[in-house]
Structure formats: C-alpha cells, structure tokens
Amino acid sequence: MAAAPTPVTRRVLGIVVFNFIGYFCVGLPLAVVPGFVHSTLGYGTVLAGLAVSLQYAATLLSRTVAGRLCDQRGPKVSVLWGFAACALAGAFTVAAVAMSATPALSLALLFCGRLLLGCGESLVTTATIMWGIGAVGAAHTGRVISWNGVTTYGALAVSAPIGVWLGERHGLGALGAVTVLLALVALAGVALRRGVLPVPGERIPARQVLRRMLPFGLCLGLGSVGFGAITAFIALYYADRGWSHAALAMTLLGATFVLTRLVFPNAIHRHGGYRVAMVSLGVEALGLLCLWLAPTPLLAALGAGITGAGFALVFPSLGMEAVRRVTESNRGTALGIYSLFLDLALAITGPLAGAMAVAWNYGAIYLLAAIAALTAAGTSLLLARRAALR
Secondary structure, three states, X not given: OOOOOOHHHHHHHHHHXXXXXXXXXXXXXXOOHHHHHHHHOOOOHHHHHHHHHHHXXXXXXXXXXXXHHHXXXXXXXXXXXXXXXXXXXXXXXXXXXXXXXXXXXHHHHXXXXXXXXXXXXXXXXXXXXXXXXXXXXXXXXXXHHHHHHHHHHHHHHHHHHHHHHHHHHHOHHHHHHHHHHHHHHHHHHHHHOOOOOOOOOOOOXXXXXXXXXXXXXXXXXXXXXHHHHHHHHHHHHHHHHOOOOHHHHXXXXXXXXXXXXXXXXXXXXXXXXXXXXXXXXXXXXXXXXXXHHOOOHHHHHHHHHHHHHHHOOHHHHHHHHHHOOOOHHHHHHHHHHHHHHHHHHHHHHHHHHHHHHHHOOOHHHHHHHHHHHHHHHHHHHHHHHHHHOO
C-alpha cells in the first residue's frame, strides 16, 4: 500500500493545486487555437504559430513583475491577479469566436486573450512556488519546485485531450467559457487560503539578478525549444502527415514529464544539478530526433513521450544551481527572471517553426529542436567545469 503524503507534502499540494488549475486553463486551448486561426479564420501557419507564442511572449514580459510582486507584496496577491487575468482571457476567447465572421477582428480579440492568459500564467506559477516555499520553509525548495512542475505538466497532459474533445464538439468558444468558470472558482479558493509574508532583506536591482541568471537561463531556453515545438505544431504536423490522434502525443509529453518527476524525486540532490541537466537534455534530444524521423503516428507520439521525460528535470536541475546565486529576499525575482528564458524560447519557437514549416516541412522543426537541446547539454557541461574550478 502506498505511503500517505507527509504533512509537508499535503501543505505543498494544497497550494500547487492552484498552479494545476492555472495550467489547465493554459493547456485547454493549446491544440485548438492553431487550427482555429488556420482553418476557421483562414490565416497562414506563421500567424497560427504566433497565436500560440503570444501567450509565451506575455508570460516572458510579466515574469519579472510576478517575481517582484511576490517579493514585495506576497505570492497570494500575485495568484489573485493571475486568475483574474485568466478569467478575462477566457472572455476574450469567447468574443473572438463570436466575431469569427470578421477574421481580422476575431484574430485581434484572440490575440488579446492569449496575451492575458500569458500574464495569468506567470503570475500564478511563479507565486505558487514562492507561496509553497514560504509555507513549508526554504529547506523544502526542491520539493516545492518538483510538485509545482508535476502539476504544470500534469495539467497540460489532462487538459490537452479534453480541449481537443470539447473543441471538436463545441468549438473554441466552449473552451473560453470553461476557462472563465475555472478561473472564478480558483479565485474564490485562493481568497479563502492564508497567505505568507514577503521575506525581508535587501532587494538588488533586477539587472544584477539577470546577470547572475543569464548562463543558466540560456541553457533552459535552448532546452525548452522542443516543448514549444510540440505544443505549437504537433497537431499541424500530424495533419500534414495524414495522421490522427495528435492529442496522444501531447498527453504522453505531459505524462512522461510527471512520471519522471515522481520516479526520480531525489536525482538532483544525489547527482547534482549540472549532471542531471546534461543527461536530461540528451534524452530530450533523442526524443525529438525520434519525432523527426517517425514513420508512424505511434512512433511520433513515443518520441514526444521521450522528450517529456528528458525535459522533466531540466528546469529544477538548472534552477537549483541558479537560485543559489541570490539571497532569499530576491528569490522571487531570480525565479521569475530564470523562468523568462523558457518563455522567450517558447515565444520565438512558434513563428520561427512556422516559417521553417513553410520553407521546408514540419519535421524540420523537431530536428532544429534536437540541435538546440544538444547545444544546451554542451553549455551545461561548460558551466559545470567552471563551477568546479571555483
């Protein structure tokens, strides 16, 4: 019989459940938005990719704000603001579908919704980590980050097929309505929970934090290209090959991520962040190469699953090494800046991958992502050697 969760784990789960709801809202329309832009509104693949990547761009631009908000006013305030943005995003999505007979207006409304959802994402996910750390103590930082990641990709794994199923039967507008409902329920839940106070201490300028996070963030960004390529274009890749069940690839991506976090909870503590990052990035590259070369949809989905397993420990392994470079009073800002490199990679991946699909084919997207992951692995090796010399 499985052991019951410890009191610390229960407290962490009681907070990161809000991150699950936030990413459920994020993942629900991911596989449906490109098809709506491309098929319903009649725009090309570049704009279809941009519709996905705008969300990541907004997350990128709001990461530092979310981190500073956590440091100065506490993470609960950030979560409240985040779910308010998610609710507005859902409303804009409903309006975009209602105005689909006017493609330009519909696209503009959809873009507004994607921007709001991106802001909501950063405000919620950064704050749930900081809230969890504040609730159980800095000694449990690794556990909080791990569980937050499990809820992130667990939500994406669950929401992707639900979003496809709802989208096929009721359209993108239904997904927007569900997003509004979930965000309002989450707002009520957050309001009822006890928050934590900001950590006192000197606040160093964001540019100094950025300088310290830069090498780790570059590795994270390169390692995130594969995830962005799968979430933005797996549905169109399958359609281009004449395959069905693209949602299976998205589900395996999230499921293997979660399983890897659960099976190897102490890998970073035992083997060190740099070593785990290098192995993880190598596994991710292998999965992306499988996806690129796959002759059948099942093998393509398997490649996505391998990619998820590799990507699972990239963020916490590099993040553990990164956040050691700042004091506790600046950890929210550090976490936000470190995370924004992931968002920058995802924001760039959509339009770049769309242009590659036009110039070559959809498969070339995953070859590029594999090269990026291998480059990140090499850079992590250099960082490890530099750290060993200190």
